[in-house]
Amino acid sequence: MRSSTDKLSTTFAALADPTRRAILARLSTGEASVQDLAKPFKMTLPAVSKHLKVLEKAKLIRRSRSAQWRPCYLNAEPLREASDWMEQYRKFWEESFDRLDEYLKVLQAAEPKKAEPKRKKKKKGSK
Amino acid sequence: MRSSTDKLSTTFAALADPTRRAILARLSTGEASVQDLAKPFKMTLPAVSKHLKVLEKAKLIRRSRSAQWRPCYLNAEPLREASDWMEQYRKFWEESFDRLDEYLKVLQAAEPKKAEPKRKKKKKGSK
Numbered sequence: 001m002r003s004s005t006d007k008l009s010t011t012f013a014a015l016a017d018p019t020r021r022a023i024l025a026r027l028s029t030g031e032a033s034v035q036d037l038a039k040p041f042k043m044t045l046p047a048v049s050k051h052l053k054v055l056e057k058a059k060l061i062r063r064s065r066s067a068q069w070r071p072c073y074l075n076a077e078p079l080r081e082a083s084d085w086m087e088q089y090r091k092f093w094e095e096s097f098d099r100l101d102e103y104l105k106v107l108q109a110a111e112p113k114k115a116e117p118k119r120k121k122k123k124k125g126s127k
Numbered sequence: 128m129r130s131s132t133d134k135l136s137t138t139f140a141a142l143a144d145p146t147r148r149a150i151l152a153r154l155s156t157g158e159a160s161v162q163d164l165a166k167p168f169k170m171t172l173p174a175v176s177k178h179l180k181v182l183e184k185a186k187l188i189r190r191s192r193s194a195q196w197r198p199c200y201l202n203a204e205p206l207r208e209a210s211d212w213m214e215q216y217r218k219f220w221e222e223s224f225d226r227l228d229e230y231l232k233v234l235q236a237a238e239p240k241k242a243e244p245k246r247k248k249k250k251k252g253s254k
Binding site: 077 | 133135136137138139140142143144145148151155201203204206207209210212213214215216217219220222
């Protein structure tokens with residue numbers, strides 16, 4: 001219905017699933033067959049194959065056509081593009097972190113007025 | 128059907144649409160009403176509202192409930208988490224870039240053998 005066929009949308013849609021992200025994490029340790037990938041997920045081979053097809057369409061994995069067991073490999077290139085897209089928003093999440101930091105400083109600056117008597121008590125024993 | 132309700136999956140699913148990413152880009156320049164957001168997309172208000180609901184559910188935007196026109200604001204926090212997740216794959220896309228770089232060096236190293244006669248011709252006039 002809507003045009004979600006652009007490259008970035010395909011990448012994000014492929015990443016929007018915990019099993020597919022786990023498959024990528026597994027492949028980051030080295031090539032694997034469909035059987036290898038199916039084991040930790042307690043999934044049927046067709047179910048895993050379906051996820052692999054989504055990842056392959058998004059070019060996040062490559063499958064060898066030479067070997068009979070057709071090993072899968074990670075291809076991180078689309079993640080670079082997705083990461084580049086996110087970078088433009090970095091200043092916003094860093095700003096919101098700075099605002100939290102400023103707020104904490106305001107809280108800390110307001111605190112001593114109440115905490116002063118206690119601090120004086122603590123100093124008694126020191127030096 | 129599948130458990131796509133975890134936070135990262137919700138974020139990636141919300142980003143897997145060019146209109147929603149364009150809405151975020153618009154909001155990165157400042158708050159906007161639904162009407163403001165609908166204008167550049169030639170979409171109906173209900174269609175835009177549907178996208179806003181997806182973005183709001185993913186906590187990528189916040190909507191003010193105080194003002195009558197309920198302005199939308201960007202909230203980049205979930206993008207920080209998604210970016211952190213991608214960082215673990217940085218070495219892989221950088222490696223593939225390095226491999227391309229190495230391959231280009233190999234090509235360049237192989238080139239002079241063929242190019243040498245031409246270079247000698249060029250040297251005739253120099254010095």
